[in-house]
Structure formats: structure tokens, C-alpha cells
Amino acid sequence: MSKPKVAFYWCASCGGCEEAIVDLAEEILQVVEAVEIAFWPVALDFKREDVERLADGELAAAFINGAIRTSEQVEMAHLLRAKARLLIAFGSCSHMGGVPGLANLFDREEILRYVYEEAPTVHNPQRVRPETRIEVDEGLLTLPAFDEAVRTLDQTVEVDYYLPGCPPPVGLIRSALQALLEGQLPPRGSVLAPDVALCAECPRKPTKPERLALKDLKRPHQVLIDPQTCLLAQGIICLGPATRSGCGAACIQGNMPCTGCLGPTSRVLDGGAKALSALASLLDATEEAEIERILEGIPDPVGLFYRYSLPASLLHRRAGNGRRVQEGRTR
Structure with missing residues (x-):
């Protein structure tokens, strides 16, 4: 019996998602035993013609990382969509636009x-x-x-599943591959990560006050961070309350705040707006001058709240010449 064929492809991204596959370490040998890698040009000598020769639907799954910015990326997304029974948006850039999406x-x-x-x-x-x-x-x-603009994968072709993260955590990759091979995938359109906020698995959760009241906002390089205490309680902006869990709180374990790379839960329409409104509710100020002083601690609001998600957001991009730009998902 032939092995199921899978493909990996890299669009507009840094390449970290490709390295995340290798981060499976010796477990990647089990993947190779279970599947046939039919296309992975960053790792092996494959050509576009190798994909074109495949029958439509011959690939069991294609994992595409990176946002869509060039005509070649559009072409490859459509080609792999035709050849794969399942198309997975792999990583923050294909899922939400990622850091390249800030070019919008x-x-x-x-x-x-x-x-x-x-x-x-x-x-x-x-x-x-x-x-x-x-x-x-x-x-x-x-x-x-x-x-003209950076797009997410599902603003270009129909996507079956999303594997979030910058890059996707090894645990989520392992679980997704296992579910794929065992035919135990959730309903199409699902994000293959827990649908709860990161605070649920944060090791500092017990130190988070019942009511936070922030009088100052600090950036990580400005203070010595207490490695045991909730980062928000220290006045450091952590997007954990507005971000999916599934990463094992890796950044927080490294004494750095969550930046939101796994995206919002399914109950959130716009992750950046959710994080912004949540933070606003924590400010302990009523006078306009005091509010402005506190907000000076956020020198780059778009880069903070939409670092990974501007193309997927309700904003999508900066409108030119007074035009409001709206982009809808294909599904």
C-alpha cells in the first residue's frame, strides 16, 4: 500500500516554519516512514514540474507557510490547492498575514x-x-x-485547516500530523490549537491579581522583569489574555511577554482590537492627560496589536486615496 503524499511550500515568510518541521528532531524519521514527501523544495531537490505532474487530489495534504505577496505565490497556492485534498495554512504568516503583513x-x-x-x-x-x-x-x-497588498492564504485559495504560531510549536505540529494520519481531524476550517486563551496554561496565572489597574506601561528592555509574577501585573503588555494557548507559554517561560503569534480564539472577530480593548480596560486613569501619558508606553500600536494579523484583520491594510479597502476570505 502506497504512503500518503504530502507537500511543504514556503511563500512570504522568514523560513522559521520550515525549521519548525526539522525541530521534530528524530520524530521526523517517523513522519518520513508514514508519508511520502512529494514536494519540499527548501529541503530537497524538487521542481514546480514535479507538482504539475501530480493528479488533482493526489496529495493527501499540502502545508503552505508564508503570506501571499507575489504572482508566483498566488500561482503556487492555486496549484497546491488543486493537487491536495487538504490544504493547511502553516504558521502565522499564512494564517493571518504575519510580520510581512505589516507592509500593508x-x-x-x-x-x-x-x-x-x-x-x-x-x-x-x-x-x-x-x-x-x-x-x-x-x-x-x-x-x-x-x-498591491499582502494577503493571507485563505484570501487567495480555500483553506481546510490552520496550524498557528510563529513558528508553529512542535507539539501542535506533532498533534496535527498524528490527526492527519489517523483521520481524526476536527471539522474543516478549524484552527489546530486549543480554543482557550494562553492565560489558561500560563505558569504565572496564580500571581495575576483579580483586578488589574495599570498606571504605567513598561517595555521589556526598560525594567528587570520578575520571573515569577504575572507580566501584566508588572505593567508589561502581554497579549496572553487575547491569544490562543498551545505553545506551552514558551515566551513567558523565557521571561518575555506573549506577542500573540497563535492568534485569537474562535470567539474573537479581530485579535488586535480585542487586545487593545482589553488593555484599555486595565488603565487606571480617567483624565485625558494621564491616559495619554500611560499610552506613551506604546510607541508602535499597530506593530504591537497587529504584529501578526493585519491582513486578516478588519483593517486589512491602509486605505489609499480615501478608499476603504475590504478583503474577504474565500471560504
Whole structure:
């Protein structure tokens, strides 16, 4: 009996999700015994043609990490969607847009102008930019087109499951692969992580006061953090109350606050707005001047509350020329 075939592909991301697969350590040998890796170009010598030769639905599952920004990524997402019975958004970038999604604060022209003309290390007096098509003596050369905005995977193709995290924790990867091989997956559309807030598994939960009242907001580099006490109680913004559990509170175990990479629970419509409103309710101030002073402790609100989720949020991106931009999921 032939093994089920799986594929892994990397779009707009840092590559940490690819390394997370290797973090299975010796357990990856069990995965290789149970499945046939039919496409994993970052690790093995596969080509696009190898996927194109597969019959539609021949892949049991395809794991795509990274957001969608270029025409090539759009093409590969559609190709793998056609070839895979199950498509999994693997990691924060494909799930919610991730850190690359913060590029949606700028329009396409601003990004290209800065990168190829205005950056301090660029010397380009002719203001030359890459072309998607150019004729040379050897023939036609092409490059992927740079799209107007960063999109999540499910804003591009239909997604069956989401495996969150930056990168996905090894425990969640292990559980997802086991559920896939045993045919014990939850209903389609599910996020393959516990649907409770991180505070539920936080080792500092017993030290969290029943009522928090914050008069100052501190950034981690500004203070010596008590490794035993609730970070919010110390005035350090921790997004654990607005973030899914499933990571084992890894950042908090390292004495750093949760930054929200696993995304919100199913009961939250917009993770950034949820975190913002939760924090606002904790401020112990009523005078406008005092509130402004406290909020000076958040120099980059978008980068804090939408670090991983701007493309998936209700905001999605900065609107240009007075237009409100709305992007819906395909499902």
C-alpha cells in the first residue's frame, strides 16, 4: 500500500516554519516512514514540474507557510490547492498575514520607491527597477509581479485547516500530523490549537491579581522583569489574555511577554482590537492627560496589536486615496 503524499511550500515568510518541521528532531524519521514527501523544495531537490505532474487530489495534504505577496505565490497556492485534498495554512504568516503583513501600512509604490531608490544603502541614480518581463539576447526573462497588498492564504485559495504560531510549536505540529494520519481531524476550517486563551496554561496565572489597574506601561528592555509574577501585573503588555494557548507559554517561560503569534480564539472577530480593548480596560486613569501619558508606553500600536494579523484583520491594510479597502476570505 502506497504512503500518503504530502507537500511543504514556503511563500512570504522568514523560513522559521520550515525549521519548525526539522525541530521534530528524530520524530521526523517517523513522519518520513508514514508519508511520502512529494514536494519540499527548501529541503530537497524538487521542481514546480514535479507538482504539475501530480493528479488533482493526489496529495493527501499540502502545508503552505508564508503570506501571499507575489504572482508566483498566488500561482503556487492555486496549484497546491488543486493537487491536495487538504490544504493547511502553516504558521502565522499564512494564517493571518504575519510580520510581512505589516507592509500593508504602505502602498506598493512606496515600498518599491524606498527599496530601489531611497534606502540609505542604495545607489541607483537611473532609478532602475526590476521588470516582470524583459527581452535579452538569450531570450525572455521574467520575474514574479509584486502585488498591491499582502494577503493571507485563505484570501487567495480555500483553506481546510490552520496550524498557528510563529513558528508553529512542535507539539501542535506533532498533534496535527498524528490527526492527519489517523483521520481524526476536527471539522474543516478549524484552527489546530486549543480554543482557550494562553492565560489558561500560563505558569504565572496564580500571581495575576483579580483586578488589574495599570498606571504605567513598561517595555521589556526598560525594567528587570520578575520571573515569577504575572507580566501584566508588572505593567508589561502581554497579549496572553487575547491569544490562543498551545505553545506551552514558551515566551513567558523565557521571561518575555506573549506577542500573540497563535492568534485569537474562535470567539474573537479581530485579535488586535480585542487586545487593545482589553488593555484599555486595565488603565487606571480617567483624565485625558494621564491616559495619554500611560499610552506613551506604546510607541508602535499597530506593530504591537497587529504584529501578526493585519491582513486578516478588519483593517486589512491602509486605505489609499480615501478608499476603504475590504478583503474577504474565500471560504
